[in-house]
Amino acid sequence: MDNVQKLDIPGARDTVEVDGVLGVFYKVRVGGQVVKRTKGGWAVPMRSGTTSKLSSRGILPGFQKIYLDDVPIYAIGAHVDTALRVLMFVPFVLIFLNPIVGLPLAVILFFMNVSxxxxxxxxxxxxxxxxVVNTLVGALILFLLAGLLA
Structure with missing residues (x-):
């Protein structure tokens, strides 16, 4: 699977692509040029002279749905099953070991796990x-830090 996904938008003047679909963050390109997000979406020029709005919705980073004028056209990360999505959150158990250092470490490991x-x-x-291994190493780091600081 490529990190760039071409979106099938009938009537679009140029090709519309989402770059970075295998990571956490992504960019929208229209005709090869990166388009800035304005007013909650990206403007897609159509052959008819009008402009459609491409938008995204979703809570999980890297797992949003892309909509064209409120019609879903692509789901980023749809190929990942539920069990793997749950495993991404395993590092958050580090918060129970040490809330102060465990939270930033858990967030970093979570974003690594998404990729x-x-x-x-x-x-x-x-x-x-x-x-799971990343979380265990994170726990080891927290225990070593606790031993050094005690």
Whole structure:
């Protein structure tokens, strides 16, 4: 799977692509040029002379749905199953070990896990094991820091 997804928008003047679909953050390109997000969406010029609005909705970073004039046309990260999406959140158990240092570490590991579970070139067992191993290493770091600071 490529990191760039061409969107099928009938009537668009140029090709519309989403760059970065395998990561956390993405950009919208129209005709090869990155379009800035304005007023909650991206303007897509149509052949008829009008402009359509491309927007995104979703809570999970990297797993939003793309809409064209309030009609869903693409779901970023739809290829990731529910079990892997749940595993992305495993680092948040570090907050219970040390809330002050555990929270920023958990957020960093969470964003790393998003990229890991969305990578279709990685074998499934690796996509399952890596979030757990990252969390265990994070816990080890917290225990070592607690020992050094005590």
């Amino acid at each position: 890991v579970v969305k990578n279709p070139q990685m074998p499934r067992p690796v996509r399952i094991i890596l979030p």
